[in-house]
Amino acid sequence: MARPPPDPLYTLRGLGAAVNTLHFSCSEPARPLLFSGSSNGAVHIWDLTTRRSQKVLKGHADSSILWLDSLSRENLISQGRDMRVCLWSLAEGRADVTDSLFADSVGFCQCSLMQGGQGTWLLAHPTDCMEEVKVIELPTKAPLGSLKPESKLGMVMCMKLLQTNSGPMLVAGYEDGTLVLWDVSQRRPLSSLKAHLEPVMSLDFDPSRLKGVSGSAEQTICSWTLDGQQVLQLQEQVELVNPGISQLCLRPDGKILASAGWDHLIRVFGWKKMKPLAVLQYHRDMVLSVTFSDHQDPKQRMMAAASKDERISLWSIYN
């Protein structure tokens, strides 16, 4: 008989609102941090050593936080439903918005950030036109182009920037279940794949295996590969018991994949063969986000899941 699934290592509470997004920042030597964005517009900074909230950032007027990432240890970037993307400076205990960008998107699509060169980043963000994605360079905010499919695919639901041999690319998932691979520099689609019947809710991509995964509102998780001709090819489909995936996240070492389900469950898969490994039951409402920490010490790496039940659970699994 298999061992029963573990309990969470710790639960972070007291947020007072559904938690939409999580982001770890564990670069040494400072103390490891976890950022969480809630639907009441608060960004909590959790000290993972004491497991207590260190600070609460409020910059998106009470509207929901959609997405968080960090440019560096001291620079946080947040996207809120007030249609703005804010850059924060956290150096020396500050908590100020240093810059902000009006994305003008009313949707739920999360932005995507990728380091371009030394000190520059690419940010893909949705725009007022629901199908369009704009890519800009940070910190200059110089536009690199706008990616808008010709055919009617519906709203852009999720996206991820990738660095490949032939320049930066973007995989985007659309409302009708299609995935499109864009060449960012040439601003043209390279290939598309109709992976799902329902809107694509989340996707992640493993650049080392050139393999990605996407989840939708339906009961399947699809994995697909990118072949030599930059064509997306469907590889595998995993059936779930209950429909709805809010987020998929690959562990940085490319060994396991975690899914945040609408059925309150977190599922863990082996990434290589998409083998289901564990079903973690803790939350009492939809799990909205799941992410892995990037801690140097593998023993201290954690997985965090955020849920609509106003809690964040920290897990120590397969370390």
Add this chain to the structure above:
Amino acid sequence: MSGSFAVLCYTGFHYFILFFILPHGRYANRLRKGELDQKRTGCSTEALSSYKIMGQIEEPKKAFAFLRPSCVLLTREPSVKNVDGLKARLQHVSNEALQQLQDYVLFPLRFVLKIPGPRQEAVVQAVMEVIRYVLENSCVRTWESLRDLFSDLCLCLCSPDDPGKPASVSEELKVAELGCLDALLHAAYGDVVFHLYEPSMLPGLGAAVSLLLALAQEKVRIVQVAALKCLQTLTLQCDCSQIHVDPSPEESRLIGSSLASFLPGITQSLSHVISGDVRQGHGVTVRAMKVWYGTVGIAMADSQLEDAAVTEAAGTPELGRIRELMAHRSSDWTSRTSERLLILLQRIISHTSAHQHWRVRQELVNLSNYLLSNCSKSLGECTGSLLETLVGAANDEEPSVRDSCSRVLKEVAQRSQSSSCKDLTNFLSENLLGLASSLPRLMRASDDQRKLFVLNIFLGYLKILGPQIEMVLNSAVHLQRISKALVQLLEMDVTDVHVVEERSLVSQPGTGSENQGPVSWRKNFVYFRDEQIIAVVQEICRMLGRYGNVHLLVDHFLSLYKESSVYRKQSALVLNEIITGAAGVCLEACLDQRRSASGQDLKSLVSLITEEYTSAENWNLPTTADRSMTEDQDEKTAKSPGNLQLQAHPKTRSLTIQHFNSNIWQICIQLDGISSFALALGADFQLLLMALLYPVLEKAGDESLMVSLAATSAIWSMCQACGYDSPKHLINSNADYLLNDITLNLGRPSVHPHAPQVLAAMFEYSDASLLPLLGDIVEDVLAALDLNYDQRAPLFGALIHSVMKALIKWFPTSARKERAATITKMARTEFNARHFVLEHKRQKELAEGAWTDELEEQDVYPPCQQENDGEKTNLNHISISKNIMERCIHLLSDPRLALRLKVLDVVENCVHLLSEEGDELLPLVHRCWPPLLQRLTNDHPLAVRRAFTVLCTMGETCKDFLRKRVSKEVMPKLTASLSRQAVVSSKAAPIYTQTLAYKLQLTVVEGLGPLCVSLDLADSDLDLVWDACVPYLSSCQPQKLQDACLSTFHALHQLDPDSCWLTLSDLYSPEPDPPPHCDLWPPPLRASAQINEFTENVQKLLQELQ
């Protein structure tokens, strides 16, 4: 020759003058001027004072003239009288003059001693006293006079027949002679005295020494003391208050080499003296020891032996036979001597280490110190014994011995640590290991005193080794041996039944508000009972932790801990102390300011250990044969046999008392460990609270008293370490950590049955600021309850009870309500028509929801916003109580009475809390009604009573919402039972007031009035109430019931004064009021004015209610 010399002297005074004119610069160089002056003038304060009184003769010439007659007389006729005459005259001569006339005065005295033929003891003794007086007040400046006097005195001491033996004279004489000799040696000038030790003097000195030794072995104490004193002086070890000569290195060598010749004799005989009869008194023993080590110290001094071999080899050729007497201090000689000395030393140690008098033990410490510091190389073989002696004495019962011993030990430790004394270290570690391997055997065999002694020695070795312990422990074999010894030593006695029987009275994690400090409990060990022993063992472990490699030690003992349950407790004990030691706490002002293990290291070690301690198999041990737990587990096992790994201890029942005892101790030790870790880490412990606070709190509520106490003390230590002033503060500040564990554990009640208790304790200690967190957890609790209705309901019942209690505490029903209450109260007290009408109108408006109070209106706007804010937070507690009340609906009809009672309490609290939220409350009350009705009408009296109070509360808050139900479903039954009971209680004996039925009766009668008022009952219902209450006005009823009934009538009077009056008048009407108008008939009253059982109360009521 001396005879003619004397004649010469007496005839020619000039000779003397000449003698004194001779330059004495040589001497002056030797003896510093100050010393000289002091020696001359300050030798005796008595002399000085007598001089002042009598006026002494300063002038040598006058003195000479003054003394001459007595001297001459004495030479001519030696008698006691004449000697005394001389003595009396001497008193009048100043010291300076005496110094000049010294030889002149001494001459007749010596002359007397030399008179051939049998001596008169009395005369000799008197002469000795005078000589002593002279010597004490003057100096001997020439070698010749020293030598002559010395030999004269020695001659006097020895028996005339056999020069090797002391004369058989009276003790007084011997003492006088010895005193004289002592005075002579003290009086000798610095350079003169060293002539005594020249090789040519060896025979004479030898004779003196052997004489003195012989005297020291006599059976008379004063002689022994005097002889030993002389020997001390002779070996330049005198400890009297006079000034002594400091020998230069060269002179010391001279003394050393001559004493080396007598060393065998001196040491041998003195060790006889030391190990002699105890009755000789400690003074003799102490002095003998002083001489012993003084002599050995001089003869074997490291500083001398280094070059003695060279200088003495050269030697002086012209000595002839004397040379044979001289000891040649070669290395060969040294080693031989030290071997012999070792035997003697061991004899001395064995006789004195346990001597009854502390001065002797003190002297032994001095001896060890002296020899260790002066002769550590030459007496290499003896170092071990000496160290052992010191270490053993370190815990002497006499504080001064202890102090000096520890001082000496510290010096020795420093010496051995500072100099790279490989030999000493090796030697010490060997001794240590030897001791370690023999420890277990000793522990089994010997008595507590001996064990303590051995352990003290062990500890002493560790102290001396200091940082070198690390090297010793680096060897796996050594570590193994020491750890085995410790673990075997610490085996605990687990047969005591009391340990298991003691139950804690605190039902909940008793972190109590009472300010109890740490409580410790005596641990019982198999091999010893003495408290001191465990203290020493702890100290040993701390020393190991302090100086050893902490990582290695922790690793080793942790693996022992895991290895077998046999070693678990012991290893935990050792681990606790090691960490304490490593942190440097509790060590008496450390031997040196060595680094204590770095905080980070220590923290990681502590978390490693505590992780092991609090792991399920070491922490959740059964401490009592708890029936309910076992049953639960049996049920569980029966239900899910496949799920066995969740059962912590499926075999609880088969465990014996020993097991429980052992478990209790293990948990206690682990808790003690956590406590000491907290103190060791200080503020660094804060992070560990995350993992440890819950387990410790859980144990604080353990049924076993000992565990509970240990946990409580651990909590206090945590508070101390992390800077919280009380457990309450600790819990409050770390509620989030606690909650995390609690929620997880609530999910698995079979493994963690105490989670609800911990939570309940937490509720007790936290305040409303934690409500957001608590709201969260209450949801978890309720979810857990939903899953475990049948088995765990009582536990959860207690829990929600505490939740509601806390909520009531945090959210007292608002001031608004209080005001309303006071107003109605006012109305009740001073009732008048106008007020009544106004109040009635107000109430009516109120009921309609129109709030028109002027007071309230004035500040409508500002508080409006506050209220909005407040509503947000309040929402939380409202929803919590709503959720809880929903659960209660089901639990109200639980088959367990205790639970039903609890739940009734909870419902009451819920109703209180929700009283302002009518929209929420009324539907809930509606749903609650059926089971509540069952409780009211068809249950155990206890439940009925509780249910009735709940009903009263509901009536207060829901008012007329309940009127119909109550009047229809409750009142008939209630009043019927009241009437029934009235018959019983009116005839009952006083003991009736102790019964349940009575209490129920009382509650109902008391509550009925307010209930009717709040429900605004009328007419037929009131009639029922009147009927039911009337019997209680009878004076046959117990007093309390009567009083309660009176208050009910008061209340009912508000509702319907007329029918009240009528009812009362029906019972008894003293004298009906005349009708207000002549047209009206007087009311037809059933009762007459006859006095009956109701008269008293009715009268009272009628008067009060008018």
